[in-house]
Amino acid sequence: MNDSWPTIVTIAALLLLILLGVTLAIGMSRSKGRHASPKRPTRSSFRPAQDDDTPLPPKKRVAVIINPTKFDDVTAARDLVTHTVLAHDDWDEPIIRETTLEDPGFGQTREALAEGVDLICAIGGDGTVRTVAHVLTGTSTPMGLIPAGTGNLMGRNLGLPLDIVGGLDVALTGRNRHIDVGWVTMDPTFEQASDEELNPENDGPTEPDVGADDTHGSDPAENQHAFLVMAGLGLDASIMHTTSEEAKARMGWGAYVASGAKNLLNARFATRLRIDGGDPISHTARTIVVGNCGRLTGGITLMPDAEVDDGILDVVAITPKGIVGWAGVAVHVLAKRGQNHPKLDRYRCQSILVSLDEPQMVEVDGDVIGKAKRVRFEVRPKALIVRTDAPVSTQV
Known part of the structure; x- marks a missing residue:
């Protein structure tokens, strides 16, 4: 019996080593689980599900009030407006209304507001800009200023582009600024x-x-x-x-x-x-x-x-x-x-x-x-x- 103790000690030592190894393995596994980076989502997870029954979000709408007396070719000006707006993927085809001698922009702007557009732009001189601004004063609808007159003083004071393409790009993508009205x-x-x-x-x-x-x-x-x-x-x-x-x-x-x-x-x-x-x-x-x-x-x-x-x-x-x-x-x-x-x-x-x-x-x-x-x-x-x-x- 006394001769068997080395065997018993050896077996006990092996068991302790095995137990210690298992304990260390479990501890390392848990530590790794706590500190490892989460798995990165796949690129496809950011895309909306391809479901033909799910409608796409509606595009934004802009109404453009244009003074035809400022252009030699009004049709070309209208086409340029449409082309520029549609170049922005999140905007729908623009609503374009021309001012008249009888109505320099009040009625056209009011109609655009009633249609719930996201933005109303004025293309003309300071008079056209002023008329559209009169109706928009006090509303939450932003205004885009596209100077096309002689003085273009409001556009100049705001540092805006003095051409249709540049002006529309700012109006469609720029930031809102609240200004005073006299x-x-x-x-x-x-x-x-x-x-x-x-x-x-x-x-x-x-x-x-x-x-x-x-x-x-x-x-x-x-x-x-x-x-x-x-x-x-x-x-x-x-x-x-x-x-x-x-x-x-x-x-x-x-x-x-x-x-x-x-x-x-x-x-x-x-x-x-x-x-x-x-x-x-x-x-x-x-x-x-x-x-x-x-x-x-x-x-x-x-x-x-x-x-x-x-x-x-x-x-x-x-x-x-x-x-x-x-x-x-x-x-x-x-x-x-x-x-x-x-x-x-x-x-x-x-x-x-x-x-x-x-x-x-x-x-x-x-x-x-x-x-x-x-x-x-x-x-x-x-x-x-x-x-x-x-x-x-x-x-x-």
Whole structure:
């Protein structure tokens, strides 16, 4: 019996080794299971199941409002729009509607909204862009701006391409940007007046009265107009009024320069400005310009502080008496000096009421909208969604 103990020890040792080996194997297996990378899904797992009964997601739809007077060949322009949109796989064939003399875009834009499109583009000058923007103000439908006019100031201030293909590509693929909209009321009625105008004794400005009418997404009131770039009265409007479409087509921006030279010494007029409900400020002016953005063509900056999304309107009162005075104003503006000049006063506000002794012509984004003795300008902060993919350009 005593001679058998080596055998028993050997067997016990072997059993312990086997047990230890099994334990280590199990432990290593569990450790490997905890730290191993999960199995990568196959590429096919990312693809939707091939089921003929499952409908594909609907493509997005865009409505394009086009001003036919800006093109020598409207059919070619329409074909280019369709071809450009269909080059984007996720967009359906565009809905294209042309503006008319009777309806410059209000009705066409309203119809597109009713159809539930994902995007509405305006192809035309600043007037066409303004008209479409008027209807889209306050809605959640984004707007694409495809400049095709003489000035194209809104497109230039936003740094947008100045051609149909480039403009549509930005509109279809760009990012949404919320910008301010200027609002003009000609000879405002009691119902359209703000608290500041009705109660001038208020200590300070209140929020602008942006909900006083129901024109968002519908026809404008007869005496109310949106603007995106600038609105003005006096010389500014006279220049627009006397510049013909034929001259603009032949001379481009130079047509406005020629008209300005003819109207430069028009009679000045007495005016009173009530800034955000404050005390009236009197001027004998050549022109009053109210801007949502300040850059003109050729790199000229009339309002250095103006931004399209700052919730503020910039106002310029220009008051020279003669040619010498105008020369001083011109040098001041071309030098991009932000401070005031003896014949040029700047203001910033959310609303301004301009009162005149005699009616003056009024223009919005280059379109003359009539004459008035009282004109109210206000800002609707970030009320319009536009498509853009580039920062605001300083070279326009």
